[in-house]
Amino acid sequence: MKKYHIVSTLLLVSMSSCAGYLDIVPDDVATIDYAFRDKVKAERFLATCYSYIPDIGNPAKDPAIMGSDETWNFINKTEASSTVGNYNSFYIKMGLQNSNAPYVNYWDGENSGGDLFEGIRNCNIFLENADKVGPQLAGAEKEQWKAEAKFLKAYYHYYLMRMYGPIPLMRENMSIEASTEEVKVYRDPLDECVNYVIQLIDEAVPYLPLKINDPGVDMGRITQAIALAIKAEILVTFASPLFNGNPDFISLTDNRGVKLFPQTRDDSKWERAALACKNAIDTCLLAGHDLFEFNDPNYVYMLSPETILQQSLRCAATDRYNKEIIWGNTSANSKNYQSHTLPFFEDSYQSTIPWRGLLAPTFKMAELYYSVNGVPIEEDNEYEYGDRFSIATADQTTHKYSIQPDFKTAKLHMNREARFYANLAFDGGYWYGNGRYGDVDANEATAAWKMRMKQGETMGKCGPVRYSVTGYWAKKPSSIQSSVTSAGRSNIYRYSFPIIRLADLYLYYAEALNETKEQPDDEVYYYIDLVRKRAGLKGVVESWAEHSTYPTKPTTKEGFREIVHRERMIELSFESKRFWDLRRWKEAHEVVPGLIQAWNIDASDEAEYYRVTTIDNIGFRTRDYLWPIKDYAIRVNGNLVQNPNW
Numbered sequence: 001m002k003k004y005h006i007v008s009t010l011l012l013v014s015m016s017s018c019a020g021y022l023d024i025v026p027d028d029v030a031t032i033d034y035a036f037r038d039k040v041k042a043e044r045f046l047a048t049c050y051s052y053i054p055d056i057g058n059p060a061k062d063p064a065i066m067g068s069d070e071t072w073n074f075i076n077k078t079e080a081s082s083t084v085g086n087y088n089s090f091y092i093k094m095g096l097q098n099s100n101a102p103y104v105n106y107w108d109g110e111n112s113g114g115d116l117f118e119g120i121r122n123c124n125i126f127l128e129n130a131d132k133v134g135p136q137l138a139g140a141e142k143e144q145w146k147a148e149a150k151f152l153k154a155y156y157h158y159y160l161m162r163m164y165g166p167i168p169l170m171r172e173n174m175s176i177e178a179s180t181e182e183v184k185v186y187r188d189p190l191d192e193c194v195n196y197v198i199q200l201i202d203e204a205v206p207y208l209p210l211k212i213n214d215p216g217v218d219m220g221r222i223t224q225a226i227a228l229a230i231k232a233e234i235l236v237t238f239a240s241p242l243f244n245g246n247p248d249f250i251s252l253t254d255n256r257g258v259k260l261f262p263q264t265r266d267d268s269k270w271e272r273a274a275l276a277c278k279n280a281i282d283t284c285l286l287a288g289h290d291l292f293e294f295n296d297p298n299y300v301y302m303l304s305p306e307t308i309l310q311q312s313l314r315c316a317a318t319d320r321y322n323k324e325i326i327w328g329n330t331s332a333n334s335k336n337y338q339s340h341t342l343p344f345f346e347d348s349y350q351s352t353i354p355w356r357g358l359l360a361p362t363f364k365m366a367e368l369y370y371s372v373n374g375v376p377i378e379e380d381n382e383y384e385y386g387d388r389f390s391i392a393t394a395d396q397t398t399h400k401y402s403i404q405p406d407f408k409t410a411k412l413h414m415n416r417e418a419r420f421y422a423n424l425a426f427d428g429g430y431w432y433g434n435g436r437y438g439d440v441d442a443n444e445a446t447a448a449w450k451m452r453m454k455q456g457e458t459m460g461k462c463g464p465v466r467y468s469v470t471g472y473w474a475k476k477p478s479s480i481q482s483s484v485t486s487a488g489r490s491n492i493y494r495y496s497f498p499i500i501r502l503a504d505l506y507l508y509y510a511e512a513l514n515e516t517k518e519q520p521d522d523e524v525y526y527y528i529d530l531v532r533k534r535a536g537l538k539g540v541v542e543s544w545a546e547h548s549t550y551p552t553k554p555t556t557k558e559g560f561r562e563i564v565h566r567e568r569m570i571e572l573s574f575e576s577k578r579f580w581d582l583r584r585w586k587e588a589h590e591v592v593p594g595l596i597q598a599w600n601i602d603a604s605d606e607a608e609y610y611r612v613t614t615i616d617n618i619g620f621r622t623r624d625y626l627w628p629i630k631d632y633a634i635r636v637n638g639n640l641v642q643n644p645n646w
Contacts, residue, residue: 070361302437303439592620
C-alpha cells in the first residue's frame, strides 16, 4: 500500500516538519475525500489521530522516565542491551540537551519524539471532513468522534506547551495556496495557548461518554472523566510557578514586540485550577472511578493484610482496567519498562534472555519515602536519620512481611511506610510476583522471592548487565503477573500505563486548594488524607503533630505546600510524574543537582556492601526547564524566537 501526502499543511516551512502521511487509502487514490468516503475509513482516520499520543511509559521515548532523577542506568552503552532502544532521554538528564538536534523532539518528531504538530494537523483534517461521511456517521456518534479528535488536538497542544512553553496554535490547517510568509507563523502568548486548549476541551466534553462501557474494545478512547481530569492537570500546570509570572521568562519577546510569557503572577489561576479539579473528581466518581484496592480472589486468600496493602499500592498503576486509572495509554509499550526494571531471580538467568534490568532507582528515591509514622525520615523525631546507613538486624515483629528473618541490612530499610516496600526491592527484602503468589512464609516454591543483592548473589552483580547499578530494583513498574523464566522466556503482562489516575487528581486538588486559601483547612486535608489512608497512614495533621520535629507544618500554607509536593513524589513515583512536577514547581534546579549514589555493589559482605559510593554528579540549569526549538526551524522561520538561554 502506498502512502500519500496530505496537501493541507501548517508550518511546512517554519517547522521543517513534513506534512502527515496516511496509510489508509488504496493505490492511486490520493484524496482526503476518499479517507472520509464511509464510516469504516473515517474511523481508521480517527485511529490515526489517536496514534500520536506520546509513548508515555516507554523508557526510550518518555523523557520523564530515563530523564528523571528517579532512575539511573548503565552509562556505558556497550554494556547495555540494545532493547533499551536509545539513551536520548538519559542524555537530557546528563545535561547534554542541545538546540542543534534536540533530544526527544516532539516539535519536529525527531530523536525519540513524535511529531505532535503532524498529529494536530490530522485532528484538524478529521474535524474538517467528518461531516462528509454522510448518514453512515451521524447524530451523537459523529459528534462523539469529533469531540474525541478535538480533545486529542487539545492534548497535543498541551504536551508541546509543557515542553516548550508558548507554541504556534494550529486552530485550522492552512491552505496549500498559503504563501511562504503566511506559513512563517509566530508563537502565541502562553495564556492565549492555555485558554485555547481549555476551550477545545470544554467544547468536546458534552459530546463524550461519561465512561467506557466495554474496556476490552474501547479502553483508551476519550471520556468525559478523561477530558476533565486532563483539563484539571493543564490548569494546575500553568498556575504553577514555572509558567505563572516566572521572572526568568518574562523578557521573552518576539519580533513583533509581543511578550510570550505572563508578566506577573496571577493567583486566580489557582482558583480556576481548583474548580476544574473538583469538577473532574465529581465526574470521575460518577463514572465509577475509585482508589484501587487489591482484592483479586486468586491471590488474597493466601496473603497477610500487610502484603495485601503492599499490592494495593504497587498494582494501582499496573492492574489492567482497574477503576483508579482514569486514562491509561493503551498504546504504550509497558513491556519495555517492565523488561528494564525486572531483576534476575535465579542464577541460571545468566544465559541470553529477552530482558535487561537497566533502570535502577536512585538513592534519592530510597530516602524519599516516609517513615512508618508517615512523615519524612529526616523529620521523624523517632527515626535515627543520622544512623540510617549503619547495619542492623530487622525486628521481625514489625518487619516480617518486608525484611527477611535475621537479615542484616541498612537501617535505611527499616521502619518505613508501606509504599517503600511496595515500590522498591533491596538486599534483604522481598519480591512478590514472577510466578510466586504465596506470602513470605509460604513454602519455598510459592513464597515471595528473597532479594539477595551482594556481589556474586542471585540478584546482585555476578555477570555483565545482570545487576542493579544502585543496589535497588523498582517493583512498581512491573505487574505482579509478569514472569520470566530461566529458559529465557518472558510473559510480560501488558497494562495501560497510567497517564492520570484518581490519586493523582486528588493530590492536584489538595495542592490547588492550598494555593487558594490563606492557610490549609479540613477541605485541603481531606483529599491528601484519602491517598494517605489507602497507604496505611494517618492524616497529615495527626502524623506531623505526633511524630515530626515540625509539628505545625501542615497548618501553614508554605508547610502544606511542601507536604503535598512530597506526597505526589511518593505516591506517583516511577509513573512519569516527578520529572514534570519538579519543573512546573520550579524546584528542579534545587532538587535534581547532586551526587548519584549507590551501595557498593562490588562487595560481598555487609560491612563493605553497605558503604555509600558515588556513581556520578549531575546538574540542572535554568534553561533546562524548557526544551529548545531546533536551530534549523528558527533559521528557516525568523518569526520564531528561541527559548531563554538556548
